[in-house]
Amino acid sequence: MKRLLTVAAVTLLAALALALLASRRPLGNSQEAAAAPPPVHQATAELTAQGLQPPKVRVPKDHEIHLLISAAPEAPEGLLTVVGYEDRIEAMGMGPGLAREIVFLSDRPGDDFAFRLGGEIVGRLEVTGSHLVEGHE
Numbered sequence: 001m002k003r004l005l006t007v008a009a010v011t012l013l014a015a016l017a018l019a020l021l022a023s024r025r026p027l028g029n030s031q032e033a034a035a036a037p038p039p040v041h042q043a044t045a046e047l048t049a050q051g052l053q054p055p056k057v058r059v060p061k062d063h064e065i066h067l068l069i070s071a072a073p074e075a076p077e078g079l080l081t082v083v084g085y086e087d088r089i090e091a092m093g094m095g096p097g098l099a100r101e102i103v104f105l106s107d108r109p110g111d112d113f114a115f116r117l118g119g120e121i122v123g124r125l126e127v128t129g130s131h132l133v134e135g136h137e
Contacts, residue, residue: 038064038105040063041059041064041065041066041106042066043058043066043068044067044068045067045123046070046071046072047075047080047117047122048072049075049076051121056111057125059125060127060129061106061108062106062107064103064105065102065104066101067101068099071094071097071099073096075094075095075097076095076118077093078094079092079094079118080100080116081115081116082102082104082113082125085125089102089104108127109128110127111124113125
């Protein structure tokens with residue numbers, strides 16, 4: 001009988017210890033993701049009659065991008081879009097002397113994104129970084 005009570009007490013203490021440890025563990029990835037905002041990356045470009053300068057804007061993957069595009073006095077007018085990010089970046093009117101800031105999360109790596117003004121491609125966007133979630137190994 002004494003032995004049975006000892007086993008029951010040890011089992012109860014072990015269960016309490018496990019419950020205490022489980023309550024102190026952080027919850028899944030949702031808490032981690034919410035805790036750390038993405039790093040901010042600032043970039044600039046100028047829209048000229050010849051297109052964007054520089055012609056290719058490079059930004060790092062998984063950053064909050066703040067891209068300031070200013071238009072030179074001889075810049076063409078039209079709606080500027082970023083092909084490949086249309087669902088996140090709204091088309092914006094550009095014209096001589098105007099400046100617009102584009103803010104977005106650069107979570108789609110690649111070098112095949114285009115800045116389009118009207119029907120013309122005026123520059124490229126390259127999002128550098130790995131396509132893999134864990135990165136290259």
